[in-house]
Amino acid sequence: DQQVKQNSPSLSVQEGRISILNCDYTNSMFDYFLWYKKYPAEGPTFLISISSIKDKNEDGRFTVFLNKSAKHLSLHIVPSQPGDSAVYFCAAIQGAQKLVFGQGTRLTINP
């Protein structure tokens, strides 16, 4: 039972354009959602989070949108840069500490 789903295994975007990464979830009891970025042979790096009581959170080039009725969230990166090429994981917090990850989306930024 996959509670957090990232249906696109990969995404390719031109440098300077907007990257949109999508995530769906099934458990309406999740309180918070987080996005992590992971380079090969490194641990995930925290990017941005959003509470379930909000619909948008912004931090620099990164914006996360939450649509609770659709159980859907998205991460927007604008403008996209070559260093953004990585695997992006959507995660939800179950209880106080248990992170449930999606399968990840590999983002490639083309020059």
Place this chain on the structure above:
Amino acid sequence: DTEVTQTPKHLVMGMTNKKSLKCEQHMGHRAMYWYKQKAKKPPELMFVYSYEKLSINESVPSRFSPECPNSSLLNLHLHALQPEDSALYLCASSQELAGVETQYFGPGTRLLVL
């Protein structure tokens, strides 16, 4: 500073060996975690320690034995592992940030069991 360090970076062990993975953070975080990540899969939670006490064990086989000697250190003792245990083992620690318990990950130990 959100640095979590892990040693060793790489480890090769036989199925009869005993080895330990180490994790350290000096950020005063109250919770520490072990995750296992297989290739092209998301991290999977193994253990959680809160205030140096084991609070979550995700039904992990007993050949993995966690230990939290103090609030900054977390160990994972390995014994009689199987080749399918080969994976990236990630440590994390967490602090509350804007109301959410945000986890920060170390670089991982890549383990190969022969």
